[in-house]
Amino acid sequence: xxxxxxxxxxxxxxxxxxxxxxxxxxxxxxxxxxxxxxxxxxxxxxxxxxxxxxxxxxxxxxxxxxxxxxxxxxxxxxxxxxxxxxxxxxxxxxxxxxxxxxxxxxxxxxxxxxxxxxxxxxxxxxxxxxxxxxxxxxxxxxxxxxxxxxxxxxxxxxxxxxxxxxxxxxxxxxxxxxxxxxxxxxxxxxxxxxxxxxxxxxxxxxxxxxxxxxxxxxxxxxxxxxxxxxxxxxxxxxxxxxxxxxxxxxxxxxxxxxxxxxxxxxxxxxxxxxxxxxxxxxxxxxxxxxxxxxxxxxxxxxxxxxxxxxxxxxxxxxxxxxxxxxxxxxxxxxxxxxxxxxxxxxxxxxxxxxxxxxxxxxxxxxxxxxxxxxxxxxxxxxxxxxxxxxxxxxxxxxxxxxxxxxxxxxxxxxxxxxxxxxxxxxxxxxxxx
Ligand SMILES: Nc1nc2c(c(=O)[nH]1)N[C@H]1C(S)=C(S)[C@@H](COP(=O)(O)O)O[C@H]1N2
Ligand SMILES: [Mo]
Numbered sequence: 232x233x234x235x236x237x238x239x240x241x242x243x244x245x246x247x248x249x250x251x252x253x254x255x256x257x258x259x260x261x262x263x264x265x266x267x268x269x270x271x272x273x274x275x276x277x278x279x280x281x282x283x284x285x286x287x288x289x290x291x292x293x294x295x296x297x298x299x300x301x302x303x304x305x306x307x308x309x310x311x312x313x314x315x316x317x318x319x320x321x322x323x324x325x326x327x328x329x330x331x332x333x334x335x336x337x338x339x340x341x342x343x344x345x346x347x348x349x350x351x352x353x354x355x356x357x358x359x360x361x362x363x364x365x366x367x368x369x370x371x372x373x374x375x376x377x378x379x380x381x382x383x384x385x386x387x388x389x390x391x392x393x394x395x396x397x398x399x400x401x402x403x404x405x406x407x408x409x410x411x412x413x414x415x416x417x418x419x420x421x422x423x424x425x426x427x428x429x430x431x432x433x434x435x436x437x438x439x440x441x442x443x444x445x446x447x448x449x450x451x452x453x454x455x456x457x458x459x460x461x462x463x464x465x466x467x468x469x470x471x472x473x474x475x476x477x478x479x480x481x482x483x484x485x486x487x488x489x490x491x492x493x494x495x496x497x498x499x500x501x502x503x504x505x506x507x508x509x510x511x512x513x514x515x516x517x518x519x520x521x522x523x524x525x526x527x528x529x530x531x532x533x534x535x536x537x538x539x540x541x542x543x544x545x546x547x548x549x550x551x552x553x554x555x556x557x558x559x560x561x562x563x564x565x566x567x568x569x570x571x572x573x574x575x576x577x578x579x580x581x582x583x584x585x586x587x588x589x590x591x592x593x594x595x596x597x598x599x600x601x602x603x604x605x606x607x608x609x610x611x612x613x614x615x616x617x618x619x620x621x622x623x624x625x626x627x628x629x630x631x632x633x634x635x636x637x638x639x640x641x642x643x644x645x646x647x648x649x650x651x652x653x654x655x656x657x658x659x660x661x662x663x664x
Contacts, residue, residue, distance in 0.1 A: 332574075348457075363511050405650075417479050419473050440461040456519065460502050474493060488505025501521060529652060553578075557657050558576065587614040591618050591626045
């Protein structure tokens with residue numbers, strides 16, 4: 232039998248029939264995402280040096296597309312517990328549904344969605360937030376200034392990525408393949424965005440906000456911004472929006488935007504700028520990174536699956552749709568009791584949830600769950616019910632929420648090209664033995 236020859240790693244990358252991405256998968260056992268390929272194509276040596284924390288003396292021997300092991304080993308971080316890593320550059324990790332069972336999502340379980348490279352070792356004491364653009368008095372505020380000059384409030388607020396549920400799109404949509412767990416409801420502490428805007432004085436012609444953060448673009452290019460979103464001034468004035476400096480009674484997790492972030496509940500998570508450095512007010516719809524084209528946008532009209540839609544027919548996503556999550560029991564399990572509690576959360580963008588119904592017969596009949604009021608505006612609501620399965624066998628438990636406007640989660644959603652806003656039922660499989 233021929234002995235397997237060991238090959239220098241450079242040659243392995245260069246000669247692999249599937250290219251560097253396939254070579255990497257072979258080495259590291261992970262799927263190489265399209266995002267990762269784009270990263271590799273664009274990344275400069277200087278940027279790689281920054282990430283590994285040192286110059287690379289033998290960089291000339293590094294094959295094109297090579298990922299330094301220091302980066303390949305990157306993990307979500309020790310204090311993010313049980314999250315599923317979808318991509319490590321940029322870092323994207325979701326929370327399995329059964330790890331979201333708490334009414335308030337622990338910091339260790341809050342998902343992470345990064346579009347760029349987060350700042351590291353941030354200096355909270357020296358952090359400054361600028362408020363400018365069309366304001367009467369531009370402001371430059373430290374976190375201490377925010378704490379001292381404005382009312383500090385704590386609220387349970389839902390942040391959900393606009394692409395949560397993308398993995399269930401058919402035909403598939405490019406982007407992070409979120410299943411159900413790009414959502415969380417931590418208890419956020421901060422000051423009301425409205426109060427700070429009013430302190431700066433909003434000029435009459437303002438229609439939109441624009442947000443900037445301290446993360447770096449994946450390309451490593453100086454001055455290139457990974458994400459800068461905004462919202463209509465009417466939404467910005469909602470008293471639920473926070474400029475937050477605390478998460479669950481402690482500091483904000485570095486991957487969730489420490490030391491300062493926006494929390495704009497009910498709208499796509501991308502509105503909630505992390506590592507917040509600047510808010511400016513504009514007299515036009517903000518046109519920053521990921522505001523234009525097809526980013527966080529959907530076609531203005533329903534389209535058949537797979538349709539190519541002209542860019543000018545897309546519109547900006549505003550409130551997120553009604554949705555529910557089954558957090559207990561965990562899906563895919565054998566259950567020895569036929570009668571057991573099913574529970575979870577439900578939320579509905581800027582409105583509340585009126586009802587949650589559960590089915591274990593593929594939607595033929597539904598039973599109404601007992602549903603709590605939200606702890607505060609824009610918090611998710613807890614529900615529970617007991618199901619009694621008639622006999623042993625395979626079942627699916629489906630959850631379906633209805634919002635205060637009578638809108639109900641659908642079995643299947645209208646397809647859209649970028650895979651946003653999937654609010655079809657959460658379904659889990661259980662086998663009663
Ligand atoms: N500065 C900055 N803010 C950001 C992002 C980012 O990449 N950079 N991602 C946004 C997106 S798309 C989402 S869904 C939320 C996710 O917040 P989390 O990572 O704390 O869960 O942060 C938003 N804020
Ligand atoms: Mo997002």
